[in-house]
């Protein structure tokens with residue numbers, strides 16, 4: 220049970236004064252990904268940090284403006300240029316100047332009446348905002364502030380600015396956070412006192428107040444004591460959860476399973492290829508672990524297309540050979556079905572029983588599977604997280620493979636412990652994440668790396684194409700399809716609901732279908748599992764040749780003879796996601812292409828992302844660049860870019876704190892494994908505060 224002291228922070232935001240149902244819906248979509256998700260809570264607001272502060276003392280003059288920084292300018296309005304009638308794509312521009320230079324204020328879908336009132340020609344105004352340079356000229360897109368001299372004199376000189384979303388203005392967001400802040404109780408200290416004294420950190424509550432009510436420039440800097448304190452708390456909760464998991468796993472002894480590799484050999488003999496050295500090495504490492512008396516907790520890390528699946532399957536066969544069972548969990552329904560379709564034929568030929576269990580099995584079928592699983596008649600079960608529900612029992616689960624691709628989450632791993640006390644665990648991840656992130660997301664796992672791609676792969680040629688050339692692109696698609704190629708067409712990333720995602724995919728589908736006819740397929744998240752499977756199968760078998768898709772295909776989908784990947788509105792995607800999507804092609808021996816279709820104007824950050832994609836296929840480099848770019852504050856949202864979601868900590872600034880948090884969590888558990896003294900109780904509060912409820916349960920179960 221969550222400690223009572225935290226209750227005020229976990230009530231829905233609608234409980235706050237001034238937050239009605241509509242705003243609640245918008246905030247819920249923003250914080251939890253969909254309007255119908257768990258409603259946004261006060262804690263979500265508290266952990267939503269300002270991305271910048273308007274420091275109205277910062278008035279450099281246009282000529283000395285620094286790109287990317289929020290600054291204030293005292294300007295004179297020269298001229299309004301509204302877009303030509305009916306053309307909503309062209310922004311509304313307002314030319315302004317000061318003593319030093321000129322610049323342009325840019326408004327998309329600007330409202331003429333409002334703009335002429337806020338910025339009368341010939342008058343002096345104060346404007347604040349982030350400036351960027353396009354074609355040599357300074358632009359400010361959607362100023363955060365436009366005020367007359369009189370109004371400006373009334374304003375606080377420092378004001379936090381928050382990332383926002385459709386339907387929540389900056390002002391409303393700031394006000395909501397302020398109200399939320401008044402609900403924050405004093406919480407007991409969970410940190411290591413010595414550390415806090417040495418670092419000169421404020422308490423958690425003081426730190427949150429400081430970042431939401433900055434008093435000086437530096438308060439929001441990632442290096443400020445307040446920000447470091449908050450980063451520490453978030454990281455400590457994560458490290459503590461991982462440490463608890465580890466403790467729990469170490470406590471339960473493993474079973475030594477020594478296979479001589481007979482089944483695995485029978486399987487490899489039937490493969491149309493031979494294993495790469497990296498695959499052989501990783502298999503060896505896994506086998507050594509299986510043979511040990513300890514439980515295995517290993518991460519198999521390999522870039523998209525490096526061939527993780529077969530390594531996992533052969534490991535399963537080794538475990539099965541010793542008489543135990545294996546489970547293979549995929550992050551999505553589509554992937555589970557795909558793995559099953561790939562694995563089952565091979566297994567049945569060597570006498571291994573495989574079944575598929577997802578949320579979609581019919582009742583009778585499900586009952587039969589569960590019964591056979593319990594007596595050990597099913598050797599290998601493939602499925603989604605449905606595998607780890609309470610009703611699923613195994614005869615002797617020896618190995619659980621968790622294919623996370625790049626979706627991180629400790630939760631599934633936490634529930635695994637219940638299924639077989641001696642179960643070895645192999646987690647697979649596609650993004651070659653830097654070490655700091657491995658530690659954050661997984662704790663001290665052993666790592667096997669597939670650092671070599673199967674031979675014969677050709678480099679994927681990547682080009683960026685402006686939307687103005689879409690007709691040319693479509694011609695190219697036509698000739699490619701005519702000569703037998705298969706094409707993915709990924710629809711734009713839209714921030715709104717699944718509904719709107721599906722709509723935009725359907726629009727694009729109709730458009731392409733009207734040109735190409737019946738060779739076009741469609742897959743999106745709103746379709747039923749059967750429809751999705753059918754669409755994927757049609758594409759795989761070649762009944763469709765162009766697959767219009769949302770990012771539901773982002774992870775793990777394997778259609779080796781698809782050779783063209785088109786990503787529409789590529790400028791909206793984060794690097795990690797672009798890399799994942801591109802990894803869907805280049806899996807066979809034919810040359811592949813990735814075409815990044817972009818719409819102007821491009822921000823410098825978006826331009827940098829497209830450039831990196833053109834330059835390299837190296838997942839490590841992409842992961843590093845991604846971290847750097849996103850560190851610079853472009854708000855792509857962690858949810859969309861698929862990296863572990865931190866609100867308060869920023870890996871590129873706080874990796875030293877990660878080490879501290881790791882050390883303190885260990886130390887605390889060594890001293891007090893039950894977390895039942897005063898600090899221990901405070902740590903429990905910390906865990907609940909950051910949503911690590913599962914980890915606290917481990918304590919009780921332990």
Ligand code: ADP
Pocket residue numbers: 492493494495498521522523524525526527528529649673674775777779806
């Ligand atoms: P990922 O690591 O992204 O999960 P997969 O396991 O899906 O990659 O493998 C990608 C493709 O490469 C599959 O079509 C698979 O059959 C093939 N493959 C795997 N290992 C090899 C190999 N050693 N030689 C050739 N092809 C391989």
Ligand code: MG
Pocket residue numbers: 527528775
């Ligand atoms: Mg895979």
